[in-house]
Amino acid sequence: MKTLREMRSAMAVLFNEGGGPWGGGNKGSGGSGSGGDTGGPRNPWSQPPEGDRPRGTNPSALDEFMKRARGVRGQMPEGSNPVRWIGYGVLAILALWIGLTSVHQIEPAERGVVTRLGRYSHTLSPGVSLTLPAPIDRVQTIDVSSLQTIDIPGGSGERLVLTGDQNIIDLEYSIGWKIRDPELFLFQSVEPETTIKSVAESAMRAAIANMPLNVAIGSGRNTIEAEVRQQMQTILDGYRTGVTVQRVTIKQTDPPEAVVDAFKEVTAAGSNAQTSVNNARTYAQQVLAKAKGEAGAFDRVYTQYKLAPEVTRRRMYYETMERVLSKVDKTIVEAPGVTPYLPLRELKRAPEPATGAAQ
Amino acid sequence: MSLIERFMRHPLIFGIGAIALLFLITNTIRVVPETQQGVVLRFGEPVALVNRYQPNQQFGASGAGLLAIIPFSDSIIWIDKRVRDVDMAGQQVLSTDQYRLNVDAFARYRITNPLQMYISARTEDRVADQLAPILGSVVRNELGKRQFAELLSPERGIIMQNIRRALDVQARQYGAEIVDVRIKKTDPPEGAPLDATYARMRSARVQEARTIEAQGLQQAQIIRADADAEAAGIYAAAYGKDPSFYDFYRAMQSYEHTFGADGSTPTGQSSIILSPGNDYLREFRGGNR
Numbered sequence: 001m002k003t004l005r006e007m008r009s010a011m012a013v014l015f016n017e018g019g020g021p022w023g024g025g026n027k028g029s030g031g032s033g034s035g036g037d038t039g040g041p042r043n044p045w046s047q048p049p050e051g052d053r054p055r056g057t058n059p060s061a062l063d064e065f066m067k068r069a070r071g072v073r074g075q076m077p078e079g080s081n082p083v084r085w086i087g088y089g090v091l092a093i094l095a096l097w098i099g100l101t102s103v104h105q106i107e108p109a110e111r112g113v114v115t116r117l118g119r120y121s122h123t124l125s126p127g128v129s130l131t132l133p134a135p136i137d138r139v140q141t142i143d144v145s146s147l148q149t150i151d152i153p154g155g156s157g158e159r160l161v162l163t164g165d166q167n168i169i170d171l172e173y174s175i176g177w178k179i180r181d182p183e184l185f186l187f188q189s190v191e192p193e194t195t196i197k198s199v200a201e202s203a204m205r206a207a208i209a210n211m212p213l214n215v216a217i218g219s220g221r222n223t224i225e226a227e228v229r230q231q232m233q234t235i236l237d238g239y240r241t242g243v244t245v246q247r248v249t250i251k252q253t254d255p256p257e258a259v260v261d262a263f264k265e266v267t268a269a270g271s272n273a274q275t276s277v278n279n280a281r282t283y284a285q286q287v288l289a290k291a292k293g294e295a296g297a298f299d300r301v302y303t304q305y306k307l308a309p310e311v312t313r314r315r316m317y318y319e320t321m322e323r324v325l326s327k328v329d330k331t332i333v334e335a336p337g338v339t340p341y342l343p344l345r346e347l348k349r350a351p352e353p354a355t356g357a358a359q
Numbered sequence: 360m361s362l363i364e365r366f367m368r369h370p371l372i373f374g375i376g377a378i379a380l381l382f383l384i385t386n387t388i389r390v391v392p393e394t395q396q397g398v399v400l401r402f403g404e405p406v407a408l409v410n411r412y413q414p415n416q417q418f419g420a421s422g423a424g425l426l427a428i429i430p431f432s433d434s435i436i437w438i439d440k441r442v443r444d445v446d447m448a449g450q451q452v453l454s455t456d457q458y459r460l461n462v463d464a465f466a467r468y469r470i471t472n473p474l475q476m477y478i479s480a481r482t483e484d485r486v487a488d489q490l491a492p493i494l495g496s497v498v499r500n501e502l503g504k505r506q507f508a509e510l511l512s513p514e515r516g517i518i519m520q521n522i523r524r525a526l527d528v529q530a531r532q533y534g535a536e537i538v539d540v541r542i543k544k545t546d547p548p549e550g551a552p553l554d555a556t557y558a559r560m561r562s563a564r565v566q567e568a569r570t571i572e573a574q575g576l577q578q579a580q581i582i583r584a585d586a587d588a589e590a591a592g593i594y595a596a597a598y599g600k601d602p603s604f605y606d607f608y609r610a611m612q613s614y615e616h617t618f619g620a621d622g623s624t625p626t627g628q629s630s631i632i633l634s635p636g637n638d639y640l641r642e643f644r645g646g647n648r
Binding site for chain 1: 367390391392393394418423424425439440441442443444446465467507508511538539541542543544545546547553556557559560561563564565567568569571572574575576578579580581582583585586587589590591593594596597598600601604605607608611614615618619620621628629630631632633634635639640
């Protein structure tokens with residue numbers, strides 16, 4: 001409280017409030033350690049009383065100070081004013097410094113780790129807290145809520161990973177993590193982020209190395225992600241890094257550039273096979289439809305036939321013959337005795353084009 | 360007399376006094392941070408250790424804080440107390456079955472004996488420099504005893520334990536303790552081995568593609584055969600009821616089709632020579648004889 005009062009009075013000096021604190025009960029002098037002063041200081045920015053005014057116009061505070069330093073006596077009250085002012089200025093700066101470095105506002109997402117003269121003291125929870133001023137207490141605010149991301153490989157790093165069946169895949173993934181324990185995070189490892197990255201690479205490669213290629217680039221994604229996350233957490237807890245691995249996301253698993261055409265061929269083969277099967281299904285449907293149609297037709301005719309077999313049979317015979325014979329050239333030859341002269345049709349036909357051409 | 364007045368009277372003395380005091384304080388008081396351990400040297404001779412690493416220490420209770428030393432004669436060497444990483448990149452390993460692999464590994468270590476470390480290596484960075492090649496050779500030796508397939512996931516089994524133990528023995532000489540060793544990467548080296556792997560992958564894909572196609576054809580064939588068989592069954596079920604009528608019925612259909620009477624176009628023109636004795640012309644001749 002003492003310092004606060006001092007600060008307030010020093011502020012008053014700085015802003016030249018009315019008659020200054022000296023007129024109003026001499027509040028500030030107690031704190032400055034110059035309580036023995038008589039008469040009280042004057043506001044340095046107001047004009048000194050006429051009678052006390054030194055010769056020469058407008059002597060600056062520095063001039064006055066120099067004069068004092070040279071041992072000029074007799075103008076004591078006026079001479080101590082600038083000195084006092086410097087004293088209060090220093091106090092104000094000090095107070096400001098203390099105010100700035102001992103009041104800490106910690107956001108809900110943060111924790112403040114306080115070290116007192118190097119030694120870990122305590123951790124500040126969200127809200128406004130007071131600590132000792134700066135060189136004594138140091139506060140490092142650590143974000144414990146927001147998810148931090150590491151992309152592996154960042155930029156144009158190595159992306160190829162060996163699978164369990166000794167193939168190679170092109171892999172891109174990211175790690176989401178956050179700080180769980182600020183003290184461990186600060187005091188336990190030199191470069192926690194590098195460690196997290198190394199551990200991620202190690203765990204990911206171990207996971208992929210246990211899987212065949214097809215699983216790694218296909219269905220195994222979720223398994224790998226879960227496995228790597230868990231593995232990383234175990235290792236990092238073993239290191240006491242104080243971080244939580246929130247998620248492992250595989251962004252891309254592909255065959256390497258060099259063999260991607262061969263993989264496309266497999267896809268093409270798959271659709272070729274599907275085409276063959278589809279064609280066969282079409283054929284099957286046609287064949288079955290035909291069979292059912294013909295069988296159905298036969299069944300219907302047969303039902304009628306059963307009712308009057310002989311008549312139906314003869315009717316069908318004549319009707320068919322009628323249709324057939326109406327379409328064909330017919331020659332009736334009384335046999336035996338006459339040898340059919342063949343080819344009759346060719347004989348009959350041959351003149352036709354000839355006559356056609358002659359006309 | 361106020362302090363300021365005294366100061367005004369002897370500014371020089373006060374100034375020098377203050378500076379001297381400050382000088383003394385800065386040379387006497389040391390702040391020991393939570394993350395560092397220190398070796399106190401008196402005229403170059405180590406006399407004490409401060410804030411030394413102990414297992415299971417609590418933060419804030421380990422010896423960090425203010426420390427007074429004898430000015431001018433004592434000095435402190437600061438040594439990191441935290442766990443540090445040492446990386447080993449691109450070590451070539453030859454497996455017992457003559458496969459080559461590029462292996463990346465990292466070890467995590469901590470200085471547990473700062474004095475030992477100071478005597479043998481002076482700085483932490485030099486410890487890392489010394490440990491890196493040792494890590495390389497330990498990894499190469501240990502993995503070189505294995506088959507290629509085992510190297511793929513060396514995290515398993517006792518391989519890493521052996522490497523850690525072997526490296527730890529060396530690290531003790533530098534006052535360090537190996538917390539963990541891990542393999543980051545195991546890759547086939549660039550060039551011929553990598554190309555060979557790619558070629559193998561490609562041929563495997565081609566094989567897979569052909570197999571898939573053949574399987575497709577096979578499946579198609581079976582589907583067709585099944586349909587044919589089913590159709591035959593349907594026909595048999597229908598026609599089998601009266602084979603002789605079927606024979607007649609089918610013959611009629613066949614005639615119609617052959618001679619184009621059902622609307623289809625027969626391939627060849629047809630002429631029919633009928634004998635009057637033909638059954639069809641029976642009535643032609645005046646009835647049944």
